[in-house]
Amino acid sequence: MTITISSAFDAGNIRVVKQDGDLVDLEIVKDHMSDFYQWFHFRLAGAAGREVTLRIVNCAGSAYPHGWPDYRACLSVDREEWVRVPDTSYADGILTVKLTPPTDCVWLAYFAPYSMERHHDLVTAIAALEGVRYSSLGKSLDGQDIDCLTIGEGDLNAWLYARQHPGETMAEWWMEGALEKLCDPEDPVARVLRRECTFRVIPNMNPDGSRRGHLRTNAAGVNLNREWHAPSAEKSPEVLCVRNAMDKAGVDFAMDVHGDEAIPANFLAGFEGIPSISERQTRLFKLFSDTLERLSPDFQTAQGYEVPAPGQANMSMSTTQLAERFGCVSMTLEMPFKDNNNLPDPIYGWSPQRSKYLASACLDALHAILPELKAERKSASRAA
Numbered sequence: 001m002t003i004t005i006s007s008a009f010d011a012g013n014i015r016v017v018k019q020d021g022d023l024v025d026l027e028i029v030k031d032h033m034s035d036f037y038q039w040f041h042f043r044l045a046g047a048a049g050r051e052v053t054l055r056i057v058n059c060a061g062s063a064y065p066h067g068w069p070d071y072r073a074c075l076s077v078d079r080e081e082w083v084r085v086p087d088t089s090y091a092d093g094i095l096t097v098k099l100t101p102p103t104d105c106v107w108l109a110y111f112a113p114y115s116m117e118r119h120h121d122l123v124t125a126i127a128a129l130e131g132v133r134y135s136s137l138g139k140s141l142d143g144q145d146i147d148c149l150t151i152g153e154g155d156l157n158a159w160l161y162a163r164q165h166p167g168e169t170m171a172e173w174w175m176e177g178a179l180e181k182l183c184d185p186e187d188p189v190a191r192v193l194r195r196e197c198t199f200r201v202i203p204n205m206n207p208d209g210s211r212r213g214h215l216r217t218n219a220a221g222v223n224l225n226r227e228w229h230a231p232s233a234e235k236s237p238e239v240l241c242v243r244n245a246m247d248k249a250g251v252d253f254a255m256d257v258h259g260d261e262a263i264p265a266n267f268l269a270g271f272e273g274i275p276s277i278s279e280r281q282t283r284l285f286k287l288f289s290d291t292l293e294r295l296s297p298d299f300q301t302a303q304g305y306e307v308p309a310p311g312q313a314n315m316s317m318s319t320t321q322l323a324e325r326f327g328c329v330s331m332t333l334e335m336p337f338k339d340n341n342n343l344p345d346p347i348y349g350w351s352p353q354r355s356k357y358l359a360s361a362c363l364d365a366l367h368a369i370l371p372e373l374k375a376e377r378k379s380a381s382r383a384a
Contacts, residue, residue: 001104003052007042010115011166013213014042017057022050027058031214033221038062038261039167041109041213048104053096060093063215067261071338072349073097074109082112084349111259111337112352114163114172116144116211119204122172123147126179131194137202138241141219144207146241151182154196156373158253158366159246161202164224164239164318165216166209168259170335170355175203175257177356181363189367196370200249205238225256226314228321239318246322252377253366254330256318264341266358267304268292269332271323273313280376284329284369291368296361298340298354305334329373333362 005024007014018025030037040056059068072084073095085108087098097108126149127134136145152158160178162171182199184190193199204210208219217223222235231240246254260267270285271277292299313320322330335358339349348354 001046003047004045005042006045007040007213009043010117010211011039011113011169011213012041013037014040014056022047023053024055026054026056028056028062029213031209031217031221032212032219034214034217036063036214036216036223038064038067039110039213039215041107041113043105043107044101045105047101047106049100049102051098051100053098054108056095056097057093059090059095064261065093067337068095070264071095074112074349075099076107076109076112077101077103077105079107079113082109082351083347086346110167111169111350112173114169114176114210114352116204116207119147119172119207119210122176122179122203123149126183129183130185132183137245138237140206140208140238142208142211144211146205146207146238147203148245149179149199149201149203151179151199151201152194152197154194154198156197156252156370156377157250158197158199159202159251159322160199160255160257161205161242161318162257163204163206163210164256165258166204166206166212167215168335170259170337170350170352171257172203173352173355174333174335174359175201176352177359178363179203180356181360189364192370193363193367196374197253197366198249200245202242205242225318226316228318229316243321246326251322251326251328251330252373254319254322254328255362256330256332258332258334259337260334261337263303263334264336264338265303266296266299266333266335266340267301269305269319269334270307271313271320271330273308273310274315274320274324275311275313276324276327277310278327281323281327281329284372284376285331287369287372288329288331288365292361292365295364295368296358297343298358299361300342
């Protein structure tokens with residue numbers, strides 16, 4: 001039987017370059033109107049019981065070539081459980097994946113996909129729960145809704161948002177875990193959080209890039225996390241409508257959820273280097289980070305991004321823009337495409353389930369620092 005490879009579906013991305021029996025050369029397709037590429041997702045059919053060699057030959061020119069060493073591809077036979085392919089290697093700009101498919105239809109991806117259909121199922125299920133309010137904050141360039149779920153009745157305004165970079169699908173798995181915890185009527189942490197905070201949760205900031213199979217950009221080839229200083233209806237309506245909603249409601253705490261291609265660890269990036277950084281913001285950010293490290297063995301603070309010098313923050317990014325704009329505690333959470341090397345899993349690597357567990361731990365950490373957040377908010381209100 002002849003092997004067939006296809007990616008003409010939600011979040012699909014691959015192109016066949018050459019095929020010689022059970023050896024297939026592939027290329028990842030660039031984001032539309034952009035040079036970014038790294039996300040792949042395709043179906044391999046007709047090769048049950050045969051050893052197949054797949055070579056992605058254009059990895060050297062991808063957005064983050066340092067993400068390929070020690071990376072292992074994700075494989076599924078049912079599109080529910082995703083395991084790592086042990087025989088994945090990288091050399092000379094080529095990612096080679098060798099496997100013997102157990103069935104005639106298997107799926108491969110850069111990380112376990114989170115389809116727009118699953119997104120709609122998640123939003124529909126959560127919006128139907130008691131105490132949850134749904135709103136569309138606006139439309140994407142392709143006309144998709146920017147879905148927002150509001151949970152809780154408290155004075156503290158907390159924003160959780162994900163998938164500015166659509167290929168970072170672990171971010172929406174994290175969101176699924178966060179929403180499940182926040183809406184659990186019997187979870188004592190969730191009960192307190194709902195009482196003290198009003199959460200506005202945006203599970204997917206970039207539905208167009210998600211559906212199109214992009215790594216990092218929207219339908220216009222724009223990196224949304226470089227638009228927060230000056231979003232526009234023409235290029236980045238997704239950011240514009242969210243930032244407008246934040247201006248209306250206010251922000252006390254914000255978490256932007258992402259994935260990192262190269263660093264095999266979970267870590268936070270903060271707002272160091274913003275013009276008006278305060279001791280209060282720095283102290284609360286460190287308190288959250290230290291608390292999360294105590295609560296979750298999957299989180300650490302030793303590895304992360306280089307901290308910008310004073311006054312040198314990139315103000316086009318959401319975390320820095322919100323910290324400056326609102327004087328709030330904001331942060332970017334990064335999860336690995338590879339694995340957490342401090343606590344590796346040889347079968348699954350970093351996975352959807354582990355992303356969901358980390359979401360629960362993040363909410364536990366927020367609960368633990370609530371007294372300090374509330375006290376600082378009262379102090380700021382009196383000063384104003």
